[in-house]
Amino acid sequence: MFIQLLILITAYNVQVSSGAQKDYGTFNLLITQFDICKGPKQKDCAYSSAFISNTSTSIIYEIEVLQNVSPTKGKIVAVTNGKEFLRLQVKKPCEHLFLRPLFSSLMNVTKDCYIVKGHYKFQVDILGIAESYFGGTFVFGNWTFKSLFYNDACNFSCANIQVTMSPKKETKS
Numbered sequence: 001m002f003i004q005l006l007i008l009i010t011a012y013n014v015q016v017s018s019g020a021q022k023d024y025g026t027f028n029l030l031i032t033q034f035d036i037c038k039g040p041k042q043k044d045c046a047y048s049s050a051f052i053s054n055t056s057t058s059i060i061y062e063i064e065v066l067q068n069v070s071p072t073k074g075k076i077v078a079v080t081n082g083k084e085f086l087r088l089q090v091k092k093p094c095e096h097l098f099l100r101p102l103f104s105s106l107m108n109v110t111k112d113c114y115i116v117k118g119h120y121k122f123q124v125d126i127l128g129i130a131e132s133y134f135g136g137t138f139v140f141g142n143w144t145f146k147s148l149f150y151n152d153a154c155n156f157s158c159a160n161i162q163v164t165m166s167p168k169k170e171t172k173s
Contacts, residue, residue, distance in 0.1 A: 023140045026168040029127045030056050032142075033162040039148055039155030045069040046156050057127035063157070065107070068114045070094060071149040071156045079144040093149055115156070126163070140165050 031052050038044075046069065050061040074090035093099045094113035103109050106124075108116040143163050149156045 023167070025140070027140060027165045028168050030164045030166070031059065031126060031161065032056075032164055033160070034059055035160045037146075037148075037158040037160055039150045039158040041150055041153065041155045043154040045151075045154035048157060048159070050159070053123065055127075058123055058125040059161070060121075060123050062119070062121045063107070064119050065115055065117050068110075068117050069154065069156055070112070070114045070151060072151040074099070074147070074149045076148075077146040079146070080139070080141045126161075140167060 034050050034052055036048050036050060045067055046063050046065045048061065048063045050059050052058075053060060071093050072091070074093040076086075076088040076090065077084060078086040090096055090099070092113075094103060094109070100109075100113070103115065106122055107120050108118060110116065141164075143165065144160060145163075146160045148158045150158075
């Protein structure tokens with residue numbers, strides 16, 4: 001799913017606070033690849049498909065939730081330039097400060113954190129969200145974000161997104 005964006009948020013906060021010597025600044029974002037993957041459970045409780053928009057800055061995502069489901073486990077991994085940058089294990093993703101609002105904005109989620117069975121289709125403007133959240137500044141490079149959400153019975157979502165964040169060319173007035 002689009003939990004990769006949350007990885008961007010976390011990666012940015014870790015990068016800035018760690019004082020690492022990577023270049024950052026205003027950026028252009030290009031989605032180079034988006035893949036749906038198979039989770040660790042034999043059974044799937046949702047089927048997903050997605051494609052990159054013509055602008056290569058957003059994703060069109062469809063998910064068919066086969067039953068009411070509450071993801072209880074999640075893993076997010078961020079890799080930059082071939083090296084693992086961040087690994088986050090999440091218990092009860094729906095209680096997470098950033099994940100609950102994300103799930104709720106994209107799908108019908110009950111108070112007790114069940115995503116209601118149904119068909120959902122949405123477009124996520126990854127560039128717009130990243131610019132808005134980061135104030136237009138981020139760490140440059142090639143990033144791969146892997147996310148996986150599931151419960152004891154079935155897989156809910158597994159996706160990999162690859163993006164390139166490059167310096168934005170300054171325009172002269």
